[in-house]
Amino acid sequence: MANMAVSRIKREFKEVMRSEEIVQCSIKIELINDSWTELRGEIAGPPDTPYEGGKFVLEIKVPETYPFNPPKVRFITKIWHPNISSVTGAICLDILKDNWAAAMTLRTVLLSLQALLAAAEPDDPQDAVVAYQYKDKYQLFLMTAKHWTNIYAGGPHKFTECDSKIQRLKDMGIDEHDARAVLSKENWDLEKATENLFS
Template identity: 40%
Template sequence: DLAGGGTADFPTVCCLWACRAVHFLHHLQERGQAKLASGSSKAMANPRSRLLTELREVQKNPESDIELNANMDNLYSWEAVLSGPKESPYEHGRFTVKLVCPPSYPIHPPKVTFKTQVFHPNVNFLTGEVCLDILKTDWSPAWTLLYVCRAVIALLYAPNAESPLNCDAGNLIRSGDLRGFRSMARMYTRELACGHMTQRQIDECSKAMVAGDGRTAFDGVEGSGGGSGG
């Protein structure tokens, strides 16, 4: 139990996070493929047409935790504001992310970078670079920018410490010090991603999370003695 100063079983933690992330991303991919299957093949061949289609869809069906907007002077450049996922150290934070599509989009993936600094093993703290498989080898033209944002939120919820871009964050998780990782991630979220909140609101949220009222995704594996997480 980390509350007692111990460490969690790292393989168990990795397995739990991986299962959650894979299930969620597969669900998103199925939704993306189904939606695009009903669209025009011309949108796939014409990047600008495809991006306009995505923009209309985002404007028609806005998401409560994702504000996704295109730069109308350059349709290949988008910006999103993502709400930190509940039950994670990033809860209550709002993170600005830049998405830049290549001329070959959607055949090739967009480049995604955090403009808001975030303490996370798969995000470079200084440059905002994101390490995410679907933005590299696992990319599919079926993915939209909205679903890329969903995948980034899923990554915040379920980090992968095996090949970290932020070694400090990765080492805390790999060593089993989930409490230390969670504390650092919350601190940076509070300092860098809560500008939309008053200081009183920030303090109240921090107290609630420390007291255990805002349990995170990592608490499910704590106190399990290395067994199956809850």
């Protein structure tokens, strides 16, 4: 690991630890190994969004060429969001790609991701299915996102209707997450979801 990358990460680590966001518990960062190449981040779902009340864990990999190339970040916590893959957690955010600037920091990355949760960009989607639902059936999108936040990120909103539909598919021998993913994709239409699974 290049010297500059390590010294930068060490410094940024301290910066995040000292920042006021950590005091408010809205962002968090921890080390995974001693080489400073892999970190774990955590962001709180922003208020007044379907992600409110959830804690989202992020995998942060620091490249050799950091800070001249961006860190590789992905969601470990499953999330229903147009710019984040519901399957892999891959993120579509300009500052993690072309618009990365060497003077940006892990703190700015975490805050930008929080901002992304608050303001989705469905016209530039990472997950086309979610984006379509966001644009076409916004109320369903809100419910799905809140449901996912509840299940995977510890959010407060429980949807018994969703749970019972998932249970129906589970009874047919489908894995719980697969059932949830298919139902979410099919706008919670149980018939279509079944068709999708068994055709």
